[in-house]
Amino acid sequence: MKEKIQFFRIKDIPDLELYRTSSVARSVPRHIHCVFSLSVGEAGVGLHETKLGKYYITPGSIVVVNADTTHSSSVPSGYTYSSRSIRIDTVLLGSLMQEISGQKHDILALKQPVIYNQMLAQQILGLHTLLAGSASRLEKECLLLDTLAKLYTHYSCEGIKPVTMGDERTPVSRVCEYLQDCFNENVSLDQLASIAGLSAFHLAHVFTKEIGVPPHTYQLQVRLKKATDLLAYGKPLVEAALETGFCDQSHFQKAFKKKFGISPGQYKW
Template sequence: MAKHDPRNQAIYRTDRQIAGVGLLTAAFSTLVFAPHVHEELVIAITEQGAGRCVTRGVSAVGTPQTVMVFNPGEPHEGGVAGAQGWHYRSLYVGAGLLEPARDRLFGRRITLPYFRDSVVSDPDLAALVVRAHQALELREARLIRETLLLGALAGLFGRHGNPAPPQSRPGRERRPIRKVVSLMRDAPAHDWSLAELADTAGMSPFHFCRAFRRETGLTPHLYLTQIRLNLARDALARGAGLADAALAAGFYDQSHLTRHFKRSYGITPGRYVAGLG
C-alpha cells in the first residue's frame, strides 16, 4: 500500500453530467513528474508557488499569471519549482468533449488547435479557467458548469491555438518504429528485452533507442510504461480491482502500478478511482 505523503496532496474528480472532463486540485511541495503523456488536453493554472515543465526540449515555469497547456499525446515532464511549492488546478479534456466543443465554438468542423507554447502569460484566461474549475468542483448548476467550461476553452483556442505543425516527411525509421509500437501495444504485459525490440525494427540496440525517442519523444521503457498505465487506468474506470488492473496491464504488482501512476499523474490509483464517483 502506498504511504501517505503530507507534502504532496491531490484530489481528482470527474463530472457525472459532462462526459470527458476531469479535474485535479493539487498542493505539492516536492513532487517531480516523470516523462509521460496524457490522452487528454491538459490545462493547468497555478494558484500559489510555481511549477516547471519541459516539453519538446523547452523548459518553462508556470506562475499564477500564466496558463499551462499540454497537447494530447505530447510527452512532457516537470514538477515543483521553488521553495513555496506548487498549488494548482488542472482540467483534463478528453476527445469526447473536445470534438463537440470545437464544432460548437466555431460553428463548423475544423482541426483542433495546436499549442506551440506550454506556458502562456494570460491572467484573464487564467481567471476564466479557475472559475470553470471551481464551478465543476463545487457541482454548481449544469448550465453554469457547461457555460464556464466552454467559455474557458473558447478563450484558450481563440487566443493561443495554432494550426497543427506540418507532419515531417516519413523517414526510413518511422515504419519500423511504428511496427515496434504496435507490437508493444499488442502484448503490453510481455517482458520485452531491448534486443527483441531492436531486432523487430531491424536496427542495432543503440540505433533503435535513438530512433525510438526521436519518433515518439520517449524511451522504449517509458513508452511501454505509458501503454501499461493507460490500460490500467481504463480497467480501473471499468470497475476492475487495483491488483487485477495492475497484473492485466503488465505491472509486477499493485505497488508497482501505484508508484508509476503517481509519478505520471500526481495521484495514486486509489485516488483516481475515488474521483470517478
C-alpha cells in the same frame, strides 16, 4: 504543509476530469496524456518541460498540454507547487470546438505550452471551482464553452474563430419559454440548442445578446421567482428548493440571498 492531490469526476460532463494539487514537491518524469490538459498555477513555483523548452510556472501561469505531447514536470529545490487542472477527452474537445466554430477541426493543438494571461487564468480557475461545485449543468456548460472559445481564439494553431452571430430572436424566445415551463429540470445546453435549432455556443451568445444575461442566469432567475411563489404559499424551505431545481438547500439559500438580500427563511416568515 503536507502534499495533497485531489481528483474529481463531473457527473454532468463525464468526459471531463478535475485535479487539484497542493504543496507538491516531487518530480514527474517524461510522459504523455491521451487527453487535453489545462492547468493554472495557484501557489509556489513549478517547472514544466517540453521539446520547446523549460518554463517556470508561477501563480497565474496557464500550462497547456495537448493530447499525446511528451512533457515532464518538477519543482525547484526548496519550493513547493500548487495548481488546478482540467482534463478534457479529445472526442469531447472536438465536439465542443465544432460547436464554437461551426466546423470540424483536425488539429486542436494550442501553440504555446505556457500562457501568461491573468484574466484568462482567473476565468479558468473560476471554471474549475464551478465544475467542482453544485452549480447547474447549464451554467457549467456555458462557462466551459466561453473559456475554450477565448483560449482557442487567441492561441490555437489553426486560428479557430467563433461562428458569426445573427438576429435569432425567435429561437431565443422558444428557449425562454422552455426554461419557464421546465424550470426544475437539469437541462443541458445541447437540449436548449436543439430547441432553438442552433449550435450550443451560438445559442449561448445570441441568448445573452437578446436577453442581456446568459441562459443559466435566466434559468436561475426563473427558479428563484418560482421559489418565492412556493414560499408564499407556505412550502417548507427544503421542498421549495428541490421543487425548483436546486440540487441542495445550501445552493438555494446562497442564490436566494444573493438575489434578494435576505434568506429564504426571512422571506417565508
